[in-house]
Amino acid sequence: MDVLLQNLDLFGVGFLGTIELFVVAGIGSLIGGGILAAMRVSPVPFLRAVGTGYVNVVRNTPLTLVLFFFAFAWNRLGIIQLPFFALACAGLIVYTSAFVCEVLRSGVNTVPVGQAEASRALGFTFALTLSQVIMPQAVRAVVPPLVSVEIALLKNTTIAAGFSVVEAGSIFPSLSERGYSVLVGGLWVALGFVILVVPLTLLQRSLENRWSVTR
Template identity: 80%
Template sequence: MDVLFDNLDLYGVAFLGTIELFVVAGIGSLILGLLIAALRVSPVPALRAFGTVYVNILRNTPLTLVLFFFAFAYPRLGLVDLSFFALAATGLTLYTAAFVCEVIRSGVNTVPVGQAEASRALGFTFTQTLSQVVLPQAVRAVVPPMTNIQIALLKNTTIAAGFSVVEAGGIYANLSERGYNVLVGLLWVALGFLILVVPLTLLQRRLDARWSVSR
């Protein structure tokens, strides 16, 4: 217990950074993933090809490599100077968006084709059909896998912490400098992540139980 109470300031800052990184990357990946999913189901071949290439590249690239690029290679390009937090959020967003895209696309595929055909017969554009007809029906099918992706994103913030000691995953460096037992300190980190993950799991079960009745 001494490791926790003697370093409450350290744990507080670390987990606040983790939550901020998770929220920013979570929202960003949902928006980008939705856009990429729209490209993947687009009637334009060039857009579908772009979406397919993006997903295949990011899904088959280790997250560590993606974050390594933003942590070390990106600053050498001489582009816009960004903080490590912004670079980590960008890397996590781009990586997670590929998985979000596939989940959304799988949900879109559960909607009967007749729904889209009927909307087009009524004069709806592709964007209107997707946003007003298809996605509202698909969202119910993607809640469980989407929540799993967000949980994975929360845990992936520890990989980002490997390049910085700001987030909870990198707290071991500060604990070691202060002379505390790192193993015990990391056990408290694991408990902290458990506390963060449980509400997401309960939310998933609640939404899935509610919407499964109405499907």
């Protein structure tokens, strides 16, 4: 308990950074993944090719390399100078969006083709069919894997500690500098992540129960 109580400032700031990273990257990845999923099921061959290429490249690239690019190469491009926190968020969004895309696409494939054909017969455009008919059903079908992707994102935020971003992963070196046991500190960090994951799991079960009744 001494490691925790005497370093509440480190744990508080670290987990606050983790939560901020997760919220920003989580929202961004859901939006990005939704756009990519729409591209992958689009009737336009060019959009399908771009979406497929993006997913194949990013999913096969280690997250460390993605964050390395944003942390050290992005600002050298001279496009726009961003702080490390924003760059870490961008890297996590770019990486996680590819996985969200594949989860949503698998959900789209569970929707009967006849529903899309019926909506087109009623004069719906592709965008309306996707947003009003297909995607709501697809999201309901993939709640468990979608939440699993977001939980993985929460844990992946610790990698940002290696790129000068203050979050839970940066607690360890600070504890070492203060002379405290890093092993004990690691156990407290692990417990902190368990506490953060529990609400996501409860949300997943709540949505599953609610939408299963709806279906």
